[in-house]
Amino acid sequence: MSADHPPRLRFAPSPTGFLHVGGARTALLNWLYARHTGGTFLLRIEDTDRARSTEESTRAIFDGLRWLGLDWDEQVVFQGANGERHKRDAFRLLERGLAYRDFTTAEELARQREAAGDGFRIDRARVDLPQEESDRRAAAGEPFAIRFRVPDGDTAWHDAVHDWIRFPNKDIEDFIILRSDGTPVYNLAVVSDDIEMRVTFVMRGDDHISNTPKQILLYQGLGAQLPRFAHVPMIHGIDGKKLSKRHGATAVGDYAQLGILPAAMVNFLSLLGWSPGDDTEVMSLYELIRRFSLDGLQRKAAIFDPKKLEWMNGQHLSLDPLDHVEPHITRAIVDAGLATAESLHARREWYEQLLTQLRVRARTTLELAQQARVYFEPTVTYDEEAIAKFWKDVPTTRSMLQATRDRLATLDTWTADAMEQGLRALAESLGVSGGKIFQPLRVALVGVTASPGIFDVLLLLGRDTSLARLDAAVRWLDDASGAAAS
RNA sequence: GGCGCUAUCGUCUAGAGGCCUAGGACACAGCCCUCUCAAGGCUGGAACACGGGUUCGAAUCCCGUUAGCGCUACCA
Numbered sequence: 001m002s003a004d005h006p007p008r009l010r011f012a013p014s015p016t017g018f019l020h021v022g023g024a025r026t027a028l029l030n031w032l033y034a035r036h037t038g039g040t041f042l043l044r045i046e047d048t049d050r051a052r053s054t055e056e057s058t059r060a061i062f063d064g065l066r067w068l069g070l071d072w073d074e075q076v077v078f079q080g081a082n083g084e085r086h087k088r089d090a091f092r093l094l095e096r097g098l099a100y101r102d103f104t105t106a107e108e109l110a111r112q113r114e115a116a117g118d119g120f121r122i123d124r125a126r127v128d129l130p131q132e133e134s135d136r137r138a139a140a141g142e143p144f145a146i147r148f149r150v151p152d153g154d155t156a157w158h159d160a161v162h163d164w165i166r167f168p169n170k171d172i173e174d175f176i177i178l179r180s181d182g183t184p185v186y187n188l189a190v191v192s193d194d195i196e197m198r199v200t201f202v203m204r205g206d207d208h209i210s211n212t213p214k215q216i217l218l219y220q221g222l223g224a225q226l227p228r229f230a231h232v233p234m235i236h237g238i239d240g241k242k243l244s245k246r247h248g249a250t251a252v253g254d255y256a257q258l259g260i261l262p263a264a265m266v267n268f269l270s271l272l273g274w275s276p277g278d279d280t281e282v283m284s285l286y287e288l289i290r291r292f293s294l295d296g297l298q299r300k301a302a303i304f305d306p307k308k309l310e311w312m313n314g315q316h317l318s319l320d321p322l323d324h325v326e327p328h329i330t331r332a333i334v335d336a337g338l339a340t341a342e343s344l345h346a347r348r349e350w351y352e353q354l355l356t357q358l359r360v361r362a363r364t365t366l367e368l369a370q371q372a373r374v375y376f377e378p379t380v381t382y383d384e385e386a387i388a389k390f391w392k393d394v395p396t397t398r399s400m401l402q403a404t405r406d407r408l409a410t411l412d413t414w415t416a417d418a419m420e421q422g423l424r425a426l427a428e429s430l431g432v433s434g435g436k437i438f439q440p441l442r443v444a445l446v447g448v449t450a451s452p453g454i455f456d457v458l459l460l461l462g463r464d465t466s467l468a469r470l471d472a473a474v475r476w477l478d479d480a481s482g483a484a485a486s
Numbered sequence: 487g488g489c490g491c492u493a494u495c496g497u498c499u500a501g502a503g504g505c506c507u508a509g510g511a512c513a514c515a516g517c518c519c520u521c522u523c524a525a526g527g528c529u530g531g532a533a534c535a536c537g538g539g540u541u542c543g544a545a546u547c548c549c550g551u552u553a554g555c556g557c558u559a560c561c562a
């Protein structure tokens with residue numbers, strides 16, 4: 001707790017699924033604080049629930065964190081490997097008289113709980129046996145769980161986001177710390193590991209607030225120094241309920257698949273429950289580290305709004321340094337089957353032009369890849385709406401496209417200036433506005449009504465392809481008028 | 487039921503007693519720019535949960551109510 005030492009923080013997920021956005025946000029906040037203060041960020045996998053934990057999930061957590069760019073210090077700790085220490089700590093508490101054996105079987109306990117209904121509390125007077133009897137039954141080999149004997153008084157702590165939180169100990173039941181099979185219960189395992197890992201700052205979801213007094217009691221019983229606590233708000237779905245599958249994508253991996261950039265995800269997540277204090281919204285990881293402060297932490301649960309995430313992604317997609325976003329876009333383009341990474345690299349200059357044109361127009365890399373399709377595939381498919389809108393009058397369109405083609409073909413140089421000059425002159429000679437030429441041309445080149453500026457498209461496509469597409473459009477229009485005539 | 491946490495536009499938030507006629511962003515609508523689409527610019531509608539205090543003065547402090555969420559396991 002002393003301010004003169006950099007803090008040690010940890011993220012401690014249980015590997016029972018993929019890295020959830022809620023977990024990712026908790027990890028991010030811990031990471032940001034560690035990096036901001038020059039502290040240490042540790043990772044602990046809480047795999048004590050053998051039945052639900054999988055290696056695949058552990059890998060998914062590593063992958064998710066790495067994708068977000070959240071690196072951890074020191075060796076990853078696997079909680080399941082620390083069973084012996086957890087057990088030792090439980091017995092230490094027992095020997096010090098701070099805990100006691102409970103010989104009630106789990107089945108009996110369940111029966112009592114059911115019979116008593118809602119407000120069931122164990123009766124310490126009946127369960128906490130006289131020392132001799134407890135020792136005798138234990139010596140006889142009778143199985144027992146170990147319960148922590150909650151002392152009188154209050155347990156309070158200064159929370160970094162909530163200020164003081166106080167619990168009367170009478171509201172805390174003597175809780176089990178070691179099961180009768182010798183395995184630790186969550187609160188004991190967490191405290192035992194956090195002490196061992198020398199964690200000085202525990203930042204976690206506020207669903208853990210009611211665990212905290214129990215854990216503080218355990219720290220005290222074990223004679224360890226308390227860490228600082230910060231309980232951050234949860235993330236909810238659009239209906240205000242806990243984020244779940246019903247809300248669509250909830251794993252960070254899902255968002256990678258949907259074309260979201262890690263920089264955008266991190267930026268968006270950081271602003272859910274935290275604010276830099278002013279109106280700044282679009283920030284790089286570096287800026288987030290620099291500006292992060294506990295003061296900006298919110299107390300209220302935040303609702304995950306995918307719309308704003310998309311907007312944020314669009315911002316990063318178009319504003320971040322190109323070499324930051326390029327690998328992610330390239331993956332989307334390769335995944336879409338448009339090109340190989342090698343072929344893109346071979347045409348590096350052209351590819352950068354393409355990205356420069358497209359990235360300001362797309363909100364996701366998926367969307368960008370979709371828009372890029374027409375620059376990779378040999379033929380153009382004409383969108384029905386585009387035809388209806390700009391190729392309505394077939395003979396007129398045909399002659400205009402033919403004239404456009406001829407004019408472009410006579411250009412000395414294939415530059416935007418030359419094209420513009422030539423095409424504007426053509427428009428003037430035909431007595432129409434530039435748009436009357438550009439729009440049908442756009443349909444001929446890309447098949448749809450939306451694209452980068454028409455000269456940029458011509459540049460990207462190149463002279464040969466552009467002229468070939470114009471020829472193909474003229475042929476298509478010939479077929480159309482032929483079909484109409486017969 | 488008990489205990490705890492929370493409460494500013496639909497959403498994310500600024501606000502730490504007078505700077506608030508409550509600011510920004512997303513979304514929505516309109517306009518401008520313009521060869522289209524984006525981006526950008528401008529404009530508009532939109533909030534201090536309710537009721538009591540304290541104070542010359544409250545979104546900000548206190549109490550209560552209501553609502554939401556969490557915990558109440560030999561789950562994590």
